[in-house]
Amino acid sequence: xxxxxxxxxxxxxxxxxxxxxxxxxxxxxxxxxxxxxxxxxxxxxxxxxxxxxxxxxxxxxxxxxxxxxxxxxxxxxxxxxxxxxxxx
Amino acid sequence: xxxxxxxxxxxxxxxxxxxxxxxxxxxxxxxxxxxxxxxxxxxxxxxxxxxxxxxxxxxxxxxxxxxxxxxxxxxxxxxxxxxxxxxxxxxxxxxxxxxxxxxxxxxxxxxxxxxxxxxxxxxxxxxxxxxxxxxxxxxxxxxxxxxxxxxxxxxxxxxxxxxxxxxxxxxxxxxxxxxxxxxxxxx
Numbered sequence: 001x002x003x004x005x006x007x008x009x010x011x012x013x014x015x016x017x018x019x020x021x022x023x024x025x026x027x028x029x030x031x032x033x034x035x036x037x038x039x040x041x042x043x044x045x046x047x048x049x050x051x052x053x054x055x056x057x058x059x060x061x062x063x064x065x066x067x068x069x070x071x072x073x074x075x076x077x078x079x080x081x082x083x084x085x086x087x088x
Numbered sequence: 089x090x091x092x093x094x095x096x097x098x099x100x101x102x103x104x105x106x107x108x109x110x111x112x113x114x115x116x117x118x119x120x121x122x123x124x125x126x127x128x129x130x131x132x133x134x135x136x137x138x139x140x141x142x143x144x145x146x147x148x149x150x151x152x153x154x155x156x157x158x159x160x161x162x163x164x165x166x167x168x169x170x171x172x173x174x175x176x177x178x179x180x181x182x183x184x185x186x187x188x189x190x191x192x193x194x195x196x197x198x199x200x201x202x203x204x205x206x207x208x209x210x211x212x213x214x215x216x217x218x219x220x221x222x223x224x225x226x227x228x229x230x231x232x233x234x235x236x237x238x239x240x241x242x243x244x245x246x247x248x249x250x251x252x253x254x255x256x257x258x259x260x261x262x263x264x265x266x267x268x269x270x271x272x273x274x275x
Contacts, residue, residue, distance in 0.1 A: 043269075050206075055233045084133065
């Protein structure tokens with residue numbers, strides 16, 4: 001019988017890779033009997049789906065409040081302008 | 089549809105913040121995200137004659153940035169990385185007791201449905217990610233957000249074995265799930 005810790009590992013691996021038959025069977029058996037692991041597996045699967053959907057929709061993960069500082073913007077602008085001029 | 093490029097002088101104004109945020113979410117360091125932004129715009133300047141117009145200007149720039157981020161990871165991977173990973177893996181477990189049972193009595197949360205909820209959820213998720221150890225946050229961003237395969241993530245981040253990858257990924261998920269459970273209120 002697997003421990004909850006082992007099951008949490010399989011629940012996560014399962015989202016990226018097909019489990020072996022033995023892994024899948026022992027996982028299912030545990031999940032059937034253990035509510036905490038059942039909910040855990042459901043939650044991380046929901047999170048995984050949510051993130052891949054958000055990423056496909058081009059959602060950015062940082063809140064809009066993170067902005068380039070004025071000072072750094074100016075510094076980068078100067079580097080770019082110099083390069084643009086030297087190209088022309 | 090064929091897209092055209094705007095004047096390179098406008099790139100920083102139009103996409104500076106977006107590219108900066110994209111990089112920052114992956115490298116977690118302000119100075120490095122700034123350097124990556126600058127390198128991306130310089131590379132774009134050099135490559136602008138090769139722009140095919142198949143993708144939008146923004147998608148094209150993000151594509152260049154993604155390569156820069158991967159280069160950064162490859163270069164920044166140091167010798168002590170593997171030791172660091174072993175430490176993460178061997179670390180005492182906060183979430184399981186010695187018998188491998190859950191220590192925290194958790195309860196399930198509901199998925200955000202409406203778009204307002206989704207925005208809130210993303211913002212909470214971001215905060216949860218930023219509380220992870222840096223390397224684990226990177227692993228999550230690369231594999232979940234950038235859709236890299238587990239093999240690619242191992243290569244880019246110099247993770248020594250697939251098993252280490254699965255263990256780290258599993259730890260990330262346990263921590264994120266716990267953080268979301270505490271901070272994401274069921275509506």
